[in-house]
Each structure stands twice: as structure tokens, then as C-alpha cells.
Amino acid sequence: MSPHDRQEQDDLDALGEKIRRSKDRHGRERMDGARHASPLGVAFRIMTELVVAVMAAVLAGWGLDSYFGTWPWMLLVFTPLGMAAGVLNVLRAAKALDDADFGQTASGDSARRKNNDAWTKDDEKDR
Amino acid sequence: MATEAGARAAGEAAAALNPLEQFEIHRLLPIRIGNIDLSFTNSSLWMFITIGVVALFLLGGGARLVPGRWQSAKEIIYEMMSSMTRDMLGEKGRPFFPFVFALFMFILTANMLGLVPYSFTVTSHIIVTFAMALFVFVLATVVGFVKHGLGYLKLFSPSGVHWVMKIILVPIEIISYFTRPISLSVRLFANMMAGHTMLKVFAGFVIGLGLIGGWAPLAMMVALTGLEVLVAALQAYVFAMLTVIYLNDAINMDH
Known part of the structure; x- marks a missing residue:
């Protein structure tokens, strides 16, 4: 990996992080809004x-x-x-x-997170 | 007096333009095998168009690292469905995701295409929605029996209840279980049919009232069309969500 590639990878990671944070801030509200629109x-x-x-x-x-x-x-x-x-x-x-x-109880949330992690890990394996 | 005449004219026009005509089935290519009528109808045609549009939508748009609008639309729909399936079914639900996603895309596209003037709404016929709901119902039941064997029958017997009460409760649970495909199909079909009939009725008013009075129903129609787009998307989502809920009962046996 050349320094240029690494720089690009870092930029993309930073962008991904930014998008994820923005989604966390706005995404949940929008989804919940759609649910009982x-x-x-x-x-x-x-x-x-x-x-x-x-x-x-x-x-x-x-x-x-x-x-x-x-x-x-x-x-x-x-x-x-x-x-x-x-x-x-x-x-x-x-x-x-x-x-x-x-229903966003503590137990439900943690169970959901566990599921998410399992899927994400699998996805990464697939790739 | 002008409004009275207008109202009468509107009534006549609405009677002349039958709002239910849009739901008629026409045979485009009569096919008959034995006693079974397998004709290719306008409904079949629109099912093929729906599948074509879904394929076009999902295959087109490219797959870039930084998505364009088309690709973003695809990804948002995909992520919405995958997160819903994942939240409700967990890891075990993964094999069912393609089915749920295909069902959602088909219903959503059929509903949306139905809003295009002169098109035919596949999902406005109860036999179509019922066939889909029955497939979901049979699938969930088969999955339940495969995963839990005869233990799946415990679904009908609420825990912690005295056996005298169970004599009443078990039949109630069984009836409740068998009404699932019916309520699933009736909800989608009734929403689509009611919406389209209403649009057609208001369109009849526009023609009947003419240039002078036609603007009010026209404004109403614009609003209704917006509502119909919402209903089309929401009903597709509800259908997919209930499919997942029924599969969840079969896989995880929550209650």
C-alpha cells in the first residue's frame, strides 16, 4: 500500500465515520417518524x-x-x-x-446490538 | 343555482364514468387448458411490468463507493428492510430476508405503478393479495413445524392458564391464527381499492363541474394523490413487517 493509498483510505474512513454520526443523529428520528406517520x-x-x-x-x-x-x-x-x-x-x-x-428497553437494545454485530461480522467475512 | 346544476351534472358524470371500471380484468391472450382459464390478462401484464421495473431499478444505478441518487435510493430501501428483518428475527432470520425483500419490492412497485394514469393496480384485487398472504401463512406454518415439530402447536395454548379456560382459549387462538392471511390480504387490497376508487370519483367531479367548479375537486385530487403515494409505500411496508412478525412467531415462538 503506497502512502497515497493509505491517505485515501484514511479519508474514506473519516467520511464513513462522519456519515455514520450524522445518520445516528437524524436517522433514528426519521425512521420512527415513518413508523407512526x-x-x-x-x-x-x-x-x-x-x-x-x-x-x-x-x-x-x-x-x-x-x-x-x-x-x-x-x-x-x-x-x-x-x-x-x-x-x-x-x-x-x-x-x-x-x-x-x-420498546427501546435496555434488554431489547442490547439484544438488537448483538444481532447487528453478528450480521456485520458475517458481512465482513463474506467480503 | 349554478352550483345545483353543477352538482347534478357532477352526479351524472360520476355515474357515466364508472369509478370501478379501472378494476376490470380483460383477457389479452386467451389460454384455456382443460377447464382452467389461464388467459394472459391485463393483470398478468402489469405483474410482468412490475417485475421488470423492480429488476431495472435494482440492477441499474451503478454500484459506486460514493453513491449517486439512484444508488442511494436502492441502498436506503435495502437497509430499511434488512434492519427491520434483523431487529425482529435476529440471526436466524437471515435466510428469510431475500423473500421479505422481494415481497416488499413487488408490492411497493405494484402499488406505485397503479398510481400512473391508465395503468392497472395489481394489488387492488383481493385474489392477488390473498395468494401472497396465503404463501406467507403456509411458509410461516411450515417453518414453525420444521423448527419446533409438534411443539409448534404450543403456540395455540397460552401458558399459565387453567385447563378449563384452555377449552375456550385454544379455539380462539386457532381462529386468530387462521385469520392472519385474511387480514393481511384484506388490508392491502382494501387500501388500494378504496384509494383508487376515491381518486376516480373525484376525477368524475372535476369533469362534471367543468371549468367553473372543477377546481375544488382538482385540488382535492392533488392532495389525495399525495396521500395515495404515502399509502402505497406504507401498505407495502406493513405487509412486509407483518410477514416478518409471523415468521418471528414461527422461528422464535415468542408467546
Whole structure:
């Protein structure tokens, strides 16, 4: 490696460091902003979880009824189960959104960093 | 009085310009094998165009040390998806990254191409989104059983619950599990279809109200188009994110 090359390498490293620092400063905010940019989207997401579970359960009950000829018992069993499943889905979705917003706990962060390091190291090996 | 006449004209125009016409499927190349209709339709055509655009976008733009705009765009998307997969799945999720990335790129590009006038929105048909969601669902289920064997069924049985409660809770969990592909597909399809129908309806108002009153719906349309771009990107992201969440359940069995 000639002195010129080394100089260039140092410059690139300095530039990389500068970009990384700038990204650390601005990147996180931008990503988090994108994550909950649209309250309407969140509302829609939660709503589909509820509606779809009920609809799927009603259809499943209806289908089983017409297949086994047990009208209306399957429908009566499946509809409340579907409603409960819908509520469960909504709770899970809301919890997932909560985790995305406030989930930067100490343990999660360190686990994430460990993962990142593992990937980065692998990437370097690949190169 | 002028507005009344305008409103009536707008109503007629909106009725004449059917806002749902854009979702019609046309056979471009009728193919029939036995009783199965395998025609090459406008939907198939736009799927091919989508794949072509994705390929063009990812292969072009160069690969320089200091990236240009095109290359930066590629790298930002790649890094966003890779960091999301890595954060949620960890090291074990690495084999699934190409799948998640391909899915994201396809949906994002299909959504964006759908905003081009006279184009066809592939993702506005529930059968297309459902096919994708079903693939994700089957993949996650197969991965779950391969990794954990029959232990994957523990996903349906919440821990620390009395067995009497489990009689009720297990069916609920199972239904909740099976609604995943449906909610995944309905969300994407409904967002795309609702947005495009709304744009078409407002476009009908612009024509109906003419030069005098047409400016208000036109301004609304500009705003809506901006919103649609956001929705197109967000829905692609949500689809990819939920895919990763379902894969996470299968790989790491969190709850």
C-alpha cells in the first residue's frame, strides 16, 4: 500500500465515520417518524383485525353448517369465538404498535446490538 | 343555482364514468387448458411490468463507493428492510430476508405503478393479495413445524392458564391464527381499492363541474394523490413487517 493509498483510505474512513454520526443523529428520528406517520393507517389496521376475525369465523361456521347440515349450531359456536379472536387480534396489534413506539428497553437494545454485530461480522467475512 | 346544476351534472358524470371500471380484468391472450382459464390478462401484464421495473431499478444505478441518487435510493430501501428483518428475527432470520425483500419490492412497485394514469393496480384485487398472504401463512406454518415439530402447536395454548379456560382459549387462538392471511390480504387490497376508487370519483367531479367548479375537486385530487403515494409505500411496508412478525412467531415462538 503506497502512502497515497493509505491517505485515501484514511479519508474514506473519516467520511464513513462522519456519515455514520450524522445518520445516528437524524436517522433514528426519521425512521420512527415513518413508523407512526399515519394515525388513519393505524386505525384502519386495528379495525381490519377486528372485522376480519368476526367475518372469518361467521363464514367458517356457516360453511361447516352447510357441510354437516347442523344449521345453526356451528354458526352459534363460531361467531362468539370469532368476536373473542377479533378482540385478541386487536390487543396483539395494539401491543405490537406499543412495542414499536416504546420498546427501546435496555434488554431489547442490547439484544438488537448483538444481532447487528453478528450480521456485520458475517458481512465482513463474506467480503 | 349554478352550483345545483353543477352538482347534478357532477352526479351524472360520476355515474357515466364508472369509478370501478379501472378494476376490470380483460383477457389479452386467451389460454384455456382443460377447464382452467389461464388467459394472459391485463393483470398478468402489469405483474410482468412490475417485475421488470423492480429488476431495472435494482440492477441499474451503478454500484459506486460514493453513491449517486439512484444508488442511494436502492441502498436506503435495502437497509430499511434488512434492519427491520434483523431487529425482529435476529440471526436466524437471515435466510428469510431475500423473500421479505422481494415481497416488499413487488408490492411497493405494484402499488406505485397503479398510481400512473391508465395503468392497472395489481394489488387492488383481493385474489392477488390473498395468494401472497396465503404463501406467507403456509411458509410461516411450515417453518414453525420444521423448527419446533409438534411443539409448534404450543403456540395455540397460552401458558399459565387453567385447563378449563384452555377449552375456550385454544379455539380462539386457532381462529386468530387462521385469520392472519385474511387480514393481511384484506388490508392491502382494501387500501388500494378504496384509494383508487376515491381518486376516480373525484376525477368524475372535476369533469362534471367543468371549468367553473372543477377546481375544488382538482385540488382535492392533488392532495389525495399525495396521500395515495404515502399509502402505497406504507401498505407495502406493513405487509412486509407483518410477514416478518409471523415468521418471528414461527422461528422464535415468542408467546
